[in-house]
Amino acid sequence: MLKLLSLMVPLASAAVIHRRDANISAIASEWNSTSNSSSSLSLNRPAVHYSPEEGWMNDPNGLWYDAKEEDWHIYYQYYPDAPHWGLPLTWGHAVSKDLTVWDEQGVAFGPEFETAGAFSGSMVIDYNNTSGFFNSSTDPRQRVVAIWTLDYSGSETQQLSYSHDGGYTFTEYSDNPVLDIDSDAFRDPKVFWYQGEDSESEGNWVMTVAEADRFSVLIYSSPDLKNWTLESNFSREGYLGYNYECPGLVKVPYVKNTTYASAPGSNITSSGPLHPNSTVSFSNSSSIAWNASSVPLNITLSNSTLVDETSQLEEVGYAWVMIVSFNPGSILGGSGTEYFIGDFNGTHFEPLDKQTRFLDLGKDYYALQTFFNTPNEVDVLGIAWASNWQYANQVPTDPWRSSMSLVRNFTITEYNINSNTTALVLNSQPVLDFTSLRKNGTSYTLENLTLNSSSHEVLEFEDPTGVFEFSLEYSVNFTGIHNWVFTDLSLYFQGDKDSDEYLRLGYEANSKQFFLDRGHSNIPFVQENPFFTQRLSVSNPPSSNSSTFDVYGIVDRNIIELYFNNGTVTSTNTFFFSTGNNIGSIIVKSGVDDVYEIESLKVNQFYVD
Template sequence: MTIASLLAIGAIAFAVVRAQGSAPVPTGVPIAGNYTGALRPQIHFSPPEHFMNDPNGMFIDAEGTYHLYYQYNPTDIVAGNQHWGHATSKDLYHWENQQIAIFPDTPEEGIFSGSAVVDVNNTSGFFPNQTNGVVAIYTLNTPQEETQEIAYSTDGGYTFTKYSGNPVISINSTQFRDPKVIWHAPTSKWVMVVSYAQEFTIGIFTSSNLKQWTHASNFTNQGLLGLQYECPNMVTIPMNGTNELMYVLMISINPGAPQGGSITQYFPGSFNGTHFTAVDNAARIADFGKDNYAGQFFYGTPDGQPPIFIAWASNWEYSQVVPTGPLENWRSAMSLPRVNTLANITRTGYDLVSLPYDLSTVYDTQIAKNSSLGNGTLLLDYSTVASGAVYFEANVTGIPTINTTGTLNFTFTSSTTGESLRGGFFFGGDTPFWLDRGKIGGFDNPFFTDKFSTNNIISNGKFQLQGVIDRSIFEVFLDGGIRSAIATFFPEGPLDQLAISAGDLNPGVKVSVNVWGLKSAWAAEANSNGTVTGNSTTAGNSTASRRGIYGKLE
């Protein structure tokens, strides 16, 4: 969570929040929301209403339930008044909104970004008779200081009690935030990575009990600096096709990303329990678009399995002014859940491979198939897909290694307004891919960059293009996830037509295309008015039930 963002457009946010006076924040019950809006994503998570940003505290419990917390302003459609919202899922697509998990205690406080762990061995002493106790580690922001605090949950992560000994780390700084904690088994220690934001430093701390922390080392001035470091993550990721694990340190920067605003970079390397060492000095960016920031990996992924990642699908340059706020009373969605591995690819070396988590639970019907597209075009009207969400893939084989020619393009179009989202790949030259959201008319902003491109080296004579469109968000994956991007867009009319075409391909090159309609993950939860009420069966603890607007005991 960035101070700069809250003090730029966010200065307005604080003014608006404070002007609301006694506007109530619901306690003990989820906030209801309507998910039927024309711009509302149907398989990407978005808040029931108002403003959301960074994912926080993501973990998997012993029953296989995924917990997603997030930066949340429950009283307005801009940032400020930061709480931890909460939702749960069994498949990472069908989410159930829960009651707000952590509240600030005063109007000046904000519960900023952080993480959560399951303390199965009760190292903290909070859970003498259970193995499913959850500890949240977050930044408490005040005008005077940013400190790291903890709160614990005895009911599996639904309600929290703040630790009476807070803060657990204080360095007398207003730029010290976003702790991510993991368990390091070889040393039997908890390890925290946390950002000294404007010193371009990631601090590494260790603890045996989550309460007392010792500074171990710093990772400083590496990669892209921007104007500040934020939201670090450290995780082990398997190398593609092997049992080898490698540590990866992710750092988000904002502002100052190459295309403006915010973006995430990553560093493969090694970690000995106290010091992280990157394999090289290269700056690797996780996404070639502009709407992937502050992502986090789920804590508790079984050993040996690829970690699962969710990011905030927006950018601080325009997140607080996009039209979903005034039109539908919500702002921001999360990315698709992504499975991640590392690959050692041609020429550039280590690369973070990113693909959608298993989509099978939201598949509806296959709406198009062509196993021999060749130098042809597939035209599809998907206006009958109620969700407006579609997955497509194109597989190209037989690509020659020399004198390569040809293109593979796609265009999504609105039959009512003529707006379009389009992209394509050139098989010759430097093999560039391009993406254009500039022909969508519902949002005009000088920072809303409309065209993006990357390059993808062809290997083994094959290429794959995958994409998911979900009303106002598009994600694209190249060559099995070696390159990926997220692009939000805000059409005045629904996109409901798809054209996929190939041209000027070399003889012998084959193209197959498959398209599936996707089911809404929210429709089954909605009542007759389209309102999703969330989980009203989880009882709030006595502290939560007695909180007022800022969560202070009354």
């Protein structure tokens, strides 16, 4: 949670202190009843990246899964009165059945004072009622407690609020705060239950919270969420920036990258995305190979007596990951998020090396938070704020401002830094329920095409929606390049109403880097804001030290998420075209001859039901 000092009103200088009703459920009701629910949606508003209909949104907070109702809940920093950061800052709320389409719920709770903020925090399910907030009338699966930061009058303290109706309304704990270290930079608690390796261990709650301006993540333990003991701190590690924010500690599966299955197959039918993530069926043929990282592949054999030999990814262990956001001071400018892979013994986190790893190499990915729980209790799912504090308050959207990233599934895998060195990486895969996305007839496949400078391929969308996925796999003939020539493969994503507005995604063989150009827009903000970096690049070696590269992308009206080499590297970036100018065509071209071969390009456009 960013603390914007320029917008804070010191208590001593305020002529009038505005106090809201202390019942935070009543506060939420007041905000929700006065919001303009009839406002029309912007034509450029994302469809599968959550954003509020109106008002300001930043950090994701309090992510959890309701196993009773089979609902996913996200909360977030929310100022409903205008599309910019302001006080009082509240927690907004949205619910989803599929992590793809979200139903906005309005304000969940807010602070008692007009000049205060209910800053970032997290949500836990107190199954065993360690807090004493619940009785038998609340299903154990819905005993949710919010742990959040109150920012008020030059002080930041940690608070509790709890819900008896499955996370829709909240009551503030009467003995708040539960943590106060007399600091104005003490925020963003993330709490989880730690059981330990001993199955007979009683377990306890663990909190990570930022002492922001000291570059320290404090680690506390508690038996009941109310009484906390400082155990250790994780300090001055990695890339510091200006201060630490939004820390998190999570146990992540470590899996092998490739699983092989002997099965007949050539034709693939999938209920998932371009790369299957659920169940696939194979017709008679010889064999198949499936590269995966984070989801099981269930194989269904038809017209054959052969037995599926193996279909599950092999989990070879797990590691703990410390996530830290920082702002300002990112290497790309503004805000960024890094992580550390290591071990946690219940009180102390120890990184396995001194390597600084960045979570996403785009400009718009900050404050990642993971869900408290998932249905199988193994998957690690998380969501981030898809913006950057350098320009978040000025982006050209109205009456809403900011969106979330897609939910991602995280695993630890191996990554080839170069031909001689392999390291661990936090791999991420997008989580989308494609049953919620309806194809509108635009589906395109291009295979086995060698590009040259005198021609190009064009894909024309039918009735452009601005929402589509693409998967590109290509090979590079490195012996055919000259180092004095810009040797590119480029995809131009052009607007349907004005082709002068376009995104350019490409790869340059001499530098061995991907690039994204988001500067071709008629919007003054894009051209005039110096912090809205127009051209970005990502260095990423090919899979398996070969000359073959792959990238999967999801475009959602004004945001593009890119997953390179099966999610070992990602880049998330917003872009802004004129209102209603959805991407209507993709042009594939190269400035050189016989260097690039398109092995496969697949595109699917979607409507959202």
